[in-house]
Amino acid sequence: MNIAIIGSGLTGSLAAISLAKAGCRVDLYERLTDDELINRDRTYAITHSSRKILEKNGLWKQFESHLVPFQYLNIIDYELNKKFQFLINDLSISDKKYLAVGWIAEHKNVMLTILKSISTIENINRIPTSIIPNTSNYDLVVVADGSNSNTKKKLKTPSLCFSYDQMCITVKVLLRGVKSNEAFEILNSEGPFAVLPLGGDLFQIICSQSIEKGKYNMSKSKSLFLDYLSSILPYGIDLDTIVDEPKSFPINFVFNYLFFSGKYIYLGETAHKFHPVGGQGLNLCWRDVDCLEKLISNKFLKNNHSFIPITYSLSRIFDVLSISIFTDSLVRYSRSNSYIFSLPRKFVFFLLKRCPIFRKFIINAMTNGF
Numbered sequence: 001m002n003i004a005i006i007g008s009g010l011t012g013s014l015a016a017i018s019l020a021k022a023g024c025r026v027d028l029y030e031r032l033t034d035d036e037l038i039n040r041d042r043t044y045a046i047t048h049s050s051r052k053i054l055e056k057n058g059l060w061k062q063f064e065s066h067l068v069p070f071q072y073l074n075i076i077d078y079e080l081n082k083k084f085q086f087l088i089n090d091l092s093i094s095d096k097k098y099l100a101v102g103w104i105a106e107h108k109n110v111m112l113t114i115l116k117s118i119s120t121i122e123n124i125n126r127i128p129t130s131i132i133p134n135t136s137n138y139d140l141v142v143v144a145d146g147s148n149s150n151t152k153k154k155l156k157t158p159s160l161c162f163s164y165d166q167m168c169i170t171v172k173v174l175l176r177g178v179k180s181n182e183a184f185e186i187l188n189s190e191g192p193f194a195v196l197p198l199g200g201d202l203f204q205i206i207c208s209q210s211i212e213k214g215k216y217n218m219s220k221s222k223s224l225f226l227d228y229l230s231s232i233l234p235y236g237i238d239l240d241t242i243v244d245e246p247k248s249f250p251i252n253f254v255f256n257y258l259f260f261s262g263k264y265i266y267l268g269e270t271a272h273k274f275h276p277v278g279g280q281g282l283n284l285c286w287r288d289v290d291c292l293e294k295l296i297s298n299k300f301l302k303n304n305h306s307f308i309p310i311t312y313s314l315s316r317i318f319d320v321l322s323i324s325i326f327t328d329s330l331v332r333y334s335r336s337n338s339y340i341f342s343l344p345r346k347f348v349f350f351l352l353k354r355c356p357i358f359r360k361f362i363i364n365a366m367t368n369g370f
């Protein structure tokens with residue numbers, strides 16, 4: 001099959017590798033240079049679903065040396081003043097042997113590893129442009145040009161979009177009083193935030209808060225910003241230094257529920273973008289890639305490729321919809337500080353602590369999808 005992929009971000013690039021390995025001839029279109037693709041300051045939580053996809057594509061060994069594993073995932077609810085820990089033992093038997101609840105990766109290393117792999121695969125042709133000259137040459141066009149996709153706009157594909165009245169602030173810090181193998185997901189009434197290990201004392205803070213408060217905090221001097229961060233960290237964790245410049249970005253929700261238009265198939269952030277809470281973003285994008293690869297490897301669909309878009313759409317809807325509802329509920333749960341919600345919140349924590357089946361269901365849904 002001849003396939004065009006628009007966009008060489010982490011979704012488009014992994015799709016190129018995966019589909020080329022499945023025997024397709026791939027033209028990969030990207031408007032940015034490699035330096036621009038690599039030098040993005042983002043940190044990802046990698047789950048077991050991504051680990052399996054990377055293993056399948058022969059990339060896991062190259063990735064592993066750049067990843068920081070964590071063995072403890074702490075969930076803290078500030079409103080209830082309660083803490084709970086997911087452990088390796090909560091994972092399924094096949095995931096347990098990797099001795100990590102998940103891994104943290106920096107964008108630079110992930111992108112570099114993927115681009116290196118692409119350069120060794122013969123049937124991927126990288127084309128540095130934003131315009132495909134003739135789409136009739138292709139059996140399928142994979143659209144992976146991000147959440148502001150121009151292709152999607154041109155094709156007038158309907159999607160459900162809204163902006164949260166929140167922004168996300170990310171910053172690297174040195175911390176004391178925390179182990180280098182633990183991650184935190186903190187439910188705070190301002191908005192959920194995560195503390196992710198980057199090796200040794202270095203951690204990434206990703207916090208969401210109201211746009212008004214976020215702008216105010218971003219305008220603070222470094223020392224006042226450090227004081228602010230210290231005030232929101234869990235008791236017992238001390239902040240030593242801010243290592244880089246804090247960055248902020250708006251948070252919106254995009255759900256392209258059709259997943260395709262004719263022979264154009266939407267993957268990654270072109271199809272869905274959620275609140276960063278729960279670290280599901282990249283993992284969900286890569287599950288799209290895996291699903292498409294499985295369909296293209298199917299003998300019947302390979303010979304009848306006009307059925308691939310609709311089959312892809314039906315195969316992805318449940319996982320994407322479930323994760324979108326799950327992350328959105330987590331945001332609303334975190335911000336619901338009214339006493340009416342206190343009882344259900346206590347009940348959820350009770351179930352997490354006392355009911356191993358519930359705990360395993362939640363961690364397996366977070367790590368392997370639905």
Ligand SMILES: Cc1cc2nc3c(=O)[nH]c(=O)nc-3n(C[C@H](O)[C@H](O)[C@H](O)COP(=O)(O)OP(=O)(O)OC[C@H]3O[C@@H](n4cnc5c(N)ncnc54)[C@H](O)[C@@H]3O)c2cc1C
Pocket residue numbers: 006007008009010011012029030031032037042043044045129130131144145146147149150151206249267268269270276279280281282283285
């Ligand atoms: C500011 C920011 C911070 C983020 N932080 C996190 C985080 O901390 N953790 C996390 O898990 N996720 C994070 N995400 C989300 C994460 O980056 C994405 O889930 C992941 O990168 C996969 O994206 P993608 O490849 O689908 O889209 P993108 O990364 O947006 O890639 C789309 C690519 O398409 C290219 N393109 C666009 N139009 C065209 C065209 N017409 N022709 C050719 N190429 C085109 C773009 O140049 C780009 O390279 C963040 C996203 C943003 C925007």
